[in-house]
Amino acid sequence: MQEIENIIQNHQYLIDNTNKKRNIISFLRIFSFIASAVSLYKFLSTSLNVYFILFLISCIVFLLLIFISKKFQEVILYYQNIVQVCLGIKKEFCDQQPNMEHVDHHPYNKDLDIYGEKSLFSKINRTETFLGKQRLSYYLSHHLIECDQINERQMAIKELSSKMDWCIYFLAKAKLLDLDNFNKDVFEQTNNSFLKISAFTRVILYLISIVNLSLLTACIFTKFSPIILGITVLFISVSSLIVKLKYGKLIKNTYSNIHLRAAQYHEFKDLFSFIEKEVFQAKINHSYQEKLRKPSASISLKKIAQLIQNLENGHAPLLGVILNTIFLWNLHHSIKIDKLLSDLKSHIPDWFDTFSEFEALICFGIFAYKNKNYNYPxxxxxxxxxxxxxxxxxxxxxxxxxxxxxxxxxxxxxxxxxxxxxxxxxxxxxxxxxxxxxxxxxxxxxxxxxxxxxxxxxxxxxxxxxxxxxxxxxxxxxxxxxxxxxxxxxxxxxxxxxxxxxxxxxxxxxxxxxxxxxxxxxxxxxxxxxxxxxxxxxxxxxxxxxxxxxxxxxxxxxxxxxxxxxxxxxxxxxxxxxxxxxxxxxxxxxx
The missing domain is CATH 3.40.50.300 (P-loop containing nucleotide triphosphate hydrolases)
Structure with missing residues (x-):
């Protein structure tokens, strides 16, 4: 377990070092805020442009430092998770238990102490998500009965036990996931209503956006000529009203179903990318990895996360009005989301199953790593x-x-x-x-x-x-x-x-x-x-x-x-x- 102890010490040092850097950034944020306030005061007092430029620079620096400070906080949280995962590995038993309904009627769970305090499950379990916990529970309650499958599982466990750093980092990243309201089915949901919109109608919708932008451009170049302005206001108002009446409910349903999932898409994207980049030789590990690579789960989730973020921008109070009035923003992005989710519908269940499989197998790998004196049957x-x-x-x-x-x-x-x-x-x-x-x-x-x-x-x-x-x-x-x-x-x-x-x-x-x-x-x-x-x-x-x-x-x-x-x-x-x-x-x- 010396390797685990070394990881704890190294990352505790990184936490302390990163905290020092964040404290420096915090001091610079205060300094830049004061500088922006002083520059603004001087500009208002003297009307000298140099102070206005200094004010803008100070504001930009202040915002940049906020961004850097946030990144430092994310890094610290990740390092802290690594330390917590390592401390969990060192423990003999974990406290988490799965749902144990109907355990009395199971062929062996109750008699063999598979679940409960100081049970086999608590001895092996090091999962950080309920998805992995459910999968590990399923493994222990539904063991394999084919030699080929058992031998392949052995090879997967042996490989993971030799990649302990990777396993620890995987669990630390999984610990970052916010799955309190997670429902895999929601990721698979598409109302498909937007897919029923004909290609001709979609062309018309894009033309409306182009006409809206063209009319606004014409207004600017004609210095808001009353005739052009009137035509612009009339066309945009009528087109926006028609779109709202025909597609408003569908857009609302799409947004309500998916907007809370944007962060989860983003978080899973990072974890899937972490799996995709690793090199695996064991058949099971490699086959699970391939499920995430074809098509790339991380790239696909990144696209979905970006589309959802754009859709959320379209629901912002002021920005949303402008985007939807001119570009029919929410409608176009709802169509794109519906199309992308429909294309990925057959892959999304496999991606989350693959994640849970890896998390459960990692627990077996940790069990093997901790018990190097054990022998494989x-x-x-x-x-x-x-x-x-x-x-x-x-x-x-x-x-x-x-x-x-x-x-x-x-x-x-x-x-x-x-x-x-x-x-x-x-x-x-x-x-x-x-x-x-x-x-x-x-x-x-x-x-x-x-x-x-x-x-x-x-x-x-x-x-x-x-x-x-x-x-x-x-x-x-x-x-x-x-x-x-x-x-x-x-x-x-x-x-x-x-x-x-x-x-x-x-x-x-x-x-x-x-x-x-x-x-x-x-x-x-x-x-x-x-x-x-x-x-x-x-x-x-x-x-x-x-x-x-x-x-x-x-x-x-x-x-x-x-x-x-x-x-x-x-x-x-x-x-x-x-x-x-x-x-x-x-x-x-x-x-």
């Missing part, structure tokens, strides 16, 4: 379903985590995990699940080796009741298992992660139900890999009837100084120790 259609060495949980610090090995070699295999309370069963399940999500997003993992076949992930670990829905805990779990079966019955391959299913019923019913459920999924032809944690040791006897489908693994307790302590290491076989009664005695719940 190997996706293979022909490998064992899972072959893992020394895996740990990415949300648990390396000082507190215990790594484990795990392999499921064949399709339709079920690993039954047994162990006493607090020995690490649930943590192990989540470790496998979370790392699968990372792997199928192209990210590196805290594992020495991680070979996998891509399949969807489905978990049932922490079902809950719902008073509002009238759903009991047990009923919620049954619905969850039914949903799981629907995936398999529809031939959707799954990684299945289950923690103590059927907890809401008695022991005998629970055991028999668990056995029947596992037999049911074994009987289906859909490929799956299942890991189930349980306290029902009798469930492990299924290995006798299904030796080619069932494997038993366990977490054990070791006696240390008269106490049973877990070592959190996964072992072959069935657990031989339990600790519920011993724990109750330790906490003096029972004698």
């Amino acid at each position: 190997i996706c293979s259609e022909n490998s064992p379903l899972l072959e893992i060495e020394k895996i740990s949980h990415p949300l648990i610090s390396s000082e507190n985590s215990i790594s484990n090995n795990f392999t499921i070699g064949n399709s339709n295999n079920i690993a039954i995990i047994t162990g006493a309370n607090m020995t690490g069963k649930s943590t192990f399940l989540r470790t496998i699940g979370v790392n699968l999500i990372l792997a199928m997003n192209g990210c590196p993992l805290p594992a020495k080796k991680f070979i996998f076949r891509p399949m969807k992930v489905f978990t049932s670990m922490s079902s809950s009741d719902s008073l509002s829905d009238g759903t009991s805990y047990f009923n919620a779990e049954i619905k969850r298992l039914k949903h799981l079966l629907e995936y398999l019955e529809n031939n959707i391959p799954l990684y299945i992660i289950l923690d103590e299913i059927l907890k809401g019923t008695n022991s005998k019913d629970k055991l028999e139900g668990s056995q029947l459920f596992l037999e049911k999924i074994i009987s289906l032809n859909t490929a799956f890999s299942c890991i189930i944690a349980t306290h029902d040791l009798e469930l492990t006897n299924m290995v006798e009837d299904y030796p080619h489908h069932i494997i038993n693994r366990c977490f054990e307790l070791n006696e240390v100084q008269g106490k049973l302590e877990p070592d959190f290491k996964l072992k072959h076989g069935v657990t031989k120790t339990m600790n519920a009664i011993r724990l109750m005695k330790e906490y003096k719940i029972i004698d």
Whole structure:
């Protein structure tokens, strides 16, 4: 992280240096203002032209210094954003969370702590806009299931992790965007009403503007001859009235739809240009970049921003009256805007999607950069379903985590995990699940080796009741298992992660139900890999009837100084120790 620290120090120096320059400019502004006031006073007192010239020069210098001061302020804000982005990268978790509606019904989000405080999302998320945040959330909730796509995503992440300066500058520029009222659909809106104006009518409208200007010129050259002046006033008045009656409402609608977007067009133009200029080798990054280059998003948005600015000038109180009366200014610019937006309508959605894709991928790149000791998983259609060495949980610090090995070699295999309370069963399940999500997003993992076949992930670990829905805990779990079966019955391959299913019923019913459920999924032809944690040791006897489908693994307790302590290491076989009664005695719940 020394590179990040260096960027912070360098830009803090630039902030201080630029602030000093801005302070000098502020002093010069005061001086130029005083100079203009004194020059004006002297001119009014003496009528000497030299003082009037000095007054004009002072005013020009004053306005120029205001412009320079504004530019310095923009530079300082950009540098401050760079520092804030770097500080955010150094943090372990971010505070922002996406919209998490319907998370309970998602195949794995709730069980694997994808969202929430100190979640996988908060570990990875470094987005600065809600567009990027939504895209990153989508990635984590809809992982890839094709090796080609996963491998391409890996290459994109590797490339971005090697361009950390560029990633930081991208996020700093994204932080400048004002997206409080952003709606992508508004950028795509064109009322197309102006496109219905015939070419002949457009020629007439341009001729009217030319005639207006010609008549005004004639007035000047004839020293406002009463006849010429009368014709001019009559023609301009009638033409302006006709245009207002016929097109006034359409012009107003165009302006109301788009005038608030001028700044956003301008800001996105700079960011798109930043992406267009970078050199990318990874296929995904290059393909996204090409979407912005053909046609050039930055150039197109610059044109739109300029047209919108011109349209806003046409709505200025005094200037607007002159421009619209003589040149039909707002009408001509509304036609141009409508035409340009119509031409770009098929590209604009891709541009903003590309921006969000880059912002989300940058988060993965930062995650990879911060965890250089992680290894990229190997996706293979022909490998064992899972072959893992020394895996740990990415949300648990390396000082507190215990790594484990795990392999499921064949399709339709079920690993039954047994162990006493607090020995690490649930943590192990989540470790496998979370790392699968990372792997199928192209990210590196805290594992020495991680070979996998891509399949969807489905978990049932922490079902809950719902008073509002009238759903009991047990009923919620049954619905969850039914949903799981629907995936398999529809031939959707799954990684299945289950923690103590059927907890809401008695022991005998629970055991028999668990056995029947596992037999049911074994009987289906859909490929799956299942890991189930349980306290029902009798469930492990299924290995006798299904030796080619069932494997038993366990977490054990070791006696240390008269106490049973877990070592959190996964072992072959069935657990031989339990600790519920011993724990109750330790906490003096029972004698």
